Amino acid sequence: PPVLAIIGRPNVGKSTLVNRIIRARQAVVEDVPGVTRDRVSYEAEWNGKDFTIVDTGGWEQDAKGIHKRVAEQAEIAVDEADVVAFVVDGLVGATAVDEAVVKMLRRKRKPVVLLANKVETEAHMAEVYPLWNLGLGEPYPISALHGNGTGDVLDAVVKLLPETAQHGGMIPIGGPRRVALIGRPNVGKSSLLNKLAGSERVVVDDVAGTTRDPVDEYIELGGETWRFVDTAGVRRRQHMAQGSEYYAMLRTQRALDKAEVAVALLAVDEPTSEQDVRILQMAVDSGRALVIAYNKWDLLDEERRYYLEREINRDLGHVSWAPRVNVSARTGWHKDKLAPALDTALENWSQRIPTGRLNAFLGELVAAHPHPVRGGKQPRILFATQPSSRPPKFVLFTTGFLDPGYRRFIMRRLRETFDFTGTPIDISMRVRE
Numbered sequence: 001p002p003v004l005a006i007i008g009r010p011n012v013g014k015s016t017l018v019n020r021i022i023r024a025r026q027a028v029v030e031d032v033p034g035v036t037r038d039r040v041s042y043e044a045e046w047n048g049k050d051f052t053i054v055d056t057g058g059w060e061q062d063a064k065g066i067h068k069r070v071a072e073q074a075e076i077a078v079d080e081a082d083v084v085a086f087v088v089d090g091l092v093g094a095t096a097v098d099e100a101v102v103k104m105l106r107r108k109r110k111p112v113v114l115l116a117n118k119v120e121t122e123a124h125m126a127e128v129y130p131l132w133n134l135g136l137g138e139p140y141p142i143s144a145l146h147g148n149g150t151g152d153v154l155d156a157v158v159k160l161l162p163e164t165a166q167h168g169g170m171i172p173i174g175g176p177r178r179v180a181l182i183g184r185p186n187v188g189k190s191s192l193l194n195k196l197a198g199s200e201r202v203v204v205d206d207v208a209g210t211t212r213d214p215v216d217e218y219i220e221l222g223g224e225t226w227r228f229v230d231t232a233g234v235r236r237r238q239h240m241a242q243g244s245e246y247y248a249m250l251r252t253q254r255a256l257d258k259a260e261v262a263v264a265l266l267a268v269d270e271p272t273s274e275q276d277v278r279i280l281q282m283a284v285d286s287g288r289a290l291v292i293a294y295n296k297w298d299l300l301d302e303e304r305r306y307y308l309e310r311e312i313n314r315d316l317g318h319v320s321w322a323p324r325v326n327v328s329a330r331t332g333w334h335k336d337k338l339a340p341a342l343d344t345a346l347e348n349w350s351q352r353i354p355t356g357r358l359n360a361f362l363g364e365l366v367a368a369h370p371h372p373v374r375g376g377k378q379p380r381i382l383f384a385t386q387p388s389s390r391p392p393k394f395v396l397f398t399t400g401f402l403d404p405g406y407r408r409f410i411m412r413r414l415r416e417t418f419d420f421t422g423t424p425i426d427i428s429m430r431v432r433e
């Protein structure tokens with residue numbers, strides 16, 4: 001979805017505004033998966049339009065606790081946004097710092113709504129009118145704390161959002177299959193992309209039935225054209241260094257939204273980091289097919305190999321269903337292994353188990369391993385079906401809630417019986433009393 005960035009000096013009320021917006025009745029909110037500690041991005045909806053809200057309030061201090069220059073922080077946020085809400089303190093008016101931000105905003109030519117916050121009485125309006133002088137159009141007086149005016153602001157914002165296809169979570173179909181190449185900075189994403197593209201980079205115009213999208217790249221692998229989505233973000237390295245980890249996460253989420261399958265890239269030269277784990281989790285939560293690739297294999301020596309195996313078992317146990325390829329972006333070693341892994345993952349991701357087979361499988365399973373009796377009761381599974389794929393989703397109709405342990409057991413057996421390599425699967429229950 002398009003991105004709304006909320007910028008402004010510290011203490012003008014950005015976070016309060018974000019809270020207000022996401023608590024507004026129409027706004028449906030969920031955290032972006034993977035961003036656990038610093039909640040800085042939210043999915044919201046207003047008048048039927050989905051958008052992502054970026055709260056820049058949370059990261060005004062860098063790792064060393066130093067306040068970065070506000071304008072510099074704001075600039076990064078603005079570059080990533082489709083629409084900008086610029087918040088000033090309505091009781092103070094525009095300060096020198098605000099004016100610096102305005103200069104930057106003029107250069108960026110992004111749509112801006114100007115908000116004067118903390119305006120709660122008629123008297124407060126005195127500081128609002130002079131804000132017209134900033135040249136950003138009409139200032140919206142609001143009280144983020146009490147909610148006055150925020151509905152009007154959202155109406156204005158929604159009008160400025162680009163008319164993009166609303167993909168938020170919906171998986172696009174048609175054309176070359178879409179791959180998101182994800183991973184923390186320096187795992188070698190752009191190196192791998194270069195190696196894969198090599199001389200075989202496909203000219204966009206040659207690909208039949210596709211709409212040209214300059215942020216995507218078309219690459220031929222295993223005799224087939226693949227669409228690597230949002231590679232502009234992968235290649236923009238300079239920018240990365242300035243931005244916080246948060247932007248890496250935001251980009252990862254956007255790429256996943258557009259993709260059918262993710263290649264999560266890790267590198268053997270460093271231990272699995274928290275960020276690696278978070279990115280993997282985002283891929284899993286996205287419901288896309290998944291391939292894990294270990295890069296920089298050329299750097300692996302015997303000792304490291306021993307520890308790596310243990311690390312993989314420990315850190316990646318929960319995604320052991322994803323096919324793993326070891327590659328070297330530097331030498332090109334094993335680059336031909338990627339396409340078959342992608343094929344497998346996508347095939348299983350689209351898989352549908354016929355209802356008859358599914359129920360036969362469950363019948364045998366339950367006969368051999370009945371659900372344990374709990375408090376004199378034993379829930380029975382009446383019927384199972386797979387209503388959808390991409391990824392496969394199963395529904396079990398039962399006479400009571402199944403133990404989580406038993407559910408995991410069914411999940412495990414499903415994976416052993418049918419081939420779900422490379423795809424997450426989901427089981428839900430409908431209890432019939």
Ligand code: GDP
Pocket residue numbers: 183184185186187188189190191192234237295296297298299327328329330331
């Ligand atoms: P990105 O931030 O994920 O796009 O990572 P880059 O592609 O920019 O790579 C980061 C660093 O790792 C660069 O110095 C690359 O030269 C290096 N690198 C990437 N792939 C490999 C590899 O397969 N082997 C080795 N030895 N170095 C690599």
